[in-house]
Amino acid sequence: MNLFAEMRALVVASLDRLAAEGALPAGLDLAAVTVEPPRDAGHGEMATNAAMVLAKPAGMPPRAIAGALAAVLLTDPRVLAADVAGPGFLNLSLRPSVWQGLVGNILTQPDGYGRSTLGSGRKVNVEFVSANPTGPMHVAHARGAVVGDALARLLAFSGWQVTREYYVNDGGGQVDVLARSAYERYREAHGLSPEIAEGLYPGDYLIPVGEALKAKYGVSLLDKGEQSWLTEVRDFATDMMMAMIREDLAALGVTMDVYSSEKALYGTGQIEAGIEALRKLDLIYHGTLEPPKGKTTEDWEAREQTLFRSTRFGDDQDRPVQKADGGWTYFAPDIAYHFNKVERGFDELINIFGADHSGYVKRLKAVVSALSQNRVTLDIKLIQLVKLLKGGQIVKMSKRAGTFVTLRDLIDEVGPDVVRFVMLTRKSDVALDFDFDKVTEQSKDNPVFYVQYANARVNSILRKAREAGLAVDDPSLAAADLSRLDHPAELALIGKLAEWPRLVEIAARGNEPHRIAFYLFELASDFHGLWNRGNDEAGLRFLQDDQVASQAKIALARAVGVVICAGLGILGVTPVEEMR
RNA sequence: GGCCCCGUAGCUCAGCCGGAUAGAGCGACGGUUUCCUAAACCGUAGGCCGCGUGUUCGAAUCACGCCGGGGUCACCA
Incomplete structure (x- = not known):
């Protein structure tokens, strides 16, 4: 309704x-x-x-x-x-009866309020995280993971058929680097001193990988040339990294429906097929790019390459699909991958990328619109940086030094609910300060706490009412004499509840889950406001001596709780019933 | 230099598919506890919505141009 x-x-x-x-x-x-x-x-x-x-x-x-x-x-x-x-x-x-009726309506279908058929069953694919399988997830990935997952929940709530997907970049040079790094840890597991050369991944998280390699291969890989072990070690290490990433995601409450492998695209003809499809549209040609303008280009040299005509779609220059050595660029499997998504029948594609990928937006949109004859839309959400603050200081992250704050560190410190909510308290394309001190505080400074506290108060009312012998199940509350909710302050709170379906719709249309978090904060604020007015005006307290009035007011509180729980559900945050 | 994002109260930010007198939190100042958790609430002060032009009955919102900040820019995924 x-x-x-x-x-x-x-x-x-x-x-x-x-x-x-x-x-x-x-x-x-x-x-x-x-x-x-x-x-x-x-x-x-x-x-x-x-x-x-x-x-x-x-x-x-x-x-x-x-x-x-x-x-x-x-x-x-x-x-x-x-x-x-x-x-x-x-x-x-x-008429007040219209507003009062809304409360009854919410309680009659608590799971349905705010749901819609806006998406009318269209199939949408949300690709997010897609972190390279070369190490644990860190804070920057966390924001993309939370935004993507919340968006997926929001769209499902609004009538879309949603697939959550992770694209595993297991086909490029970086997984070879991973293999070499893991091999050194394998040597280390055998008591040899590892040689972590410049460019290898130095992080401790590869030590267990080295030990696992030892357990599996014993000494059989020692003193052998790289070509004899690279493939096996790479696949082994990549699998272990992906297992770790899945655990990290699970700890954050994120579950993917599909993991797509880049590597699996090679040697199957899919890349060739994607490029062939583009060639038929006259979007692939052999040529030479102009040198990039205005940037230092000492080592630039002209080169004949196979190019994608992305300039037709507003890109600054055409984009190579093949490297000088004839191998595919990373863009080639991306073409195949998006072709694959189009062929799987999705009506809409959404990619959640880090803001450093802004340069790829145009070419990918071009690919999708060309390969689907404009049938499929691609929306790319760029996720801005997260700045970690602790004691007023910026927490430095340095991947090269191997010292970076992992997603796991963050979850261990503040819990998944806080991570999720805070990550959604900003529009995704705006930089976010994540202040450890603030988010663990129990005050209005901390929106997670504030919203949770409102829900806890709702539950406190229900608890007390139940102890007093009132029937507080939803059907009973829905049947209460809601005409007793006649105070302007109460009607105003109902008015806020009335905005919920509209807000959800706006958020879903714009792929903007952060709006849910802001709405919840406002709703909590209105609810706390009414609660406190009960201090001055006894008639506004939720629990009354008059049972008929009491039940109506409890119904209102419960309706607030229903919406808060629904909203937290979209954000993937667990509602708490008590603040202890 | 091209492209993308941002510029709104002292601070951090909402609002932006156009709508009336531009909002919230923090900070500042002043209040509220016989009462369901004061871990909360109420009030006051605080604004050329970066600048300019255009479109419109109407612009923080749309278009174009500037200014300022950040990101990114063939052959790494």
């Missing part, structure tokens, strides 16, 4: 009626007509811009349209008042 959508439908029906009566021209485009919560509470409970957007096409003054529309709307039993205001806004007030 989306009250705003219902009222918009009423506005549209009323406009149709005016058109049928000849009061408005027929055939007006009503797409721009909206019904929204007004920013200022003094402007009624809902406002529509209908008169203003229709004034020009209808050739009528906006206030005249608004007046006519108001008269029609007032014939609906739900509408209490319809006032023309400002340049032609129509401010609506609804």
